[in-house]
Amino acid sequence: MPVTFNIPSGLREFTGGQRKVHVEGSPATLADALSALWAKYPGVRDRIANEQGQIRQHINVFIGEEDIRYTGGLMSPLPSGSEISIIPAVSGG
Numbered sequence: 001m002p003v004t005f006n007i008p009s010g011l012r013e014f015t016g017g018q019r020k021v022h023v024e025g026s027p028a029t030l031a032d033a034l035s036a037l038w039a040k041y042p043g044v045r046d047r048i049a050n051e052q053g054q055i056r057q058h059i060n061v062f063i064g065e066e067d068i069r070y071t072g073g074l075m076s077p078l079p080s081g082s083e084i085s086i087i088p089a090v091s092g093g
Contacts, residue, residue, distance in 0.1 A: 014043035
């Protein structure tokens with residue numbers, strides 16, 4: 001079953017305006033799913049990951065309702081049909 005990414009408005013220019021992007025196959029981890037997303041939409045990578053391949057500090061990623069910071073980061077397991085939300089941090093001043 002495909003994994004679905006919820007794409008925030010600031011990244012939709014890199015996904016052809018799509019709010020939801022489906023990654024086919026059965027990625028076992030978040031890292032696998034992100035690799036598939038980046039293969040399909042390479043412009044998204046640099047906005048989500050840093051030069052070392054880690055999620056940028058100002059980006060929050062959730063698998064379902066679980067923050068990946070508490071589930072294993074990039075090695076977080078993905079149940080079949082998972083929904084992944086990418087949420088840029090909001091700050092003000």
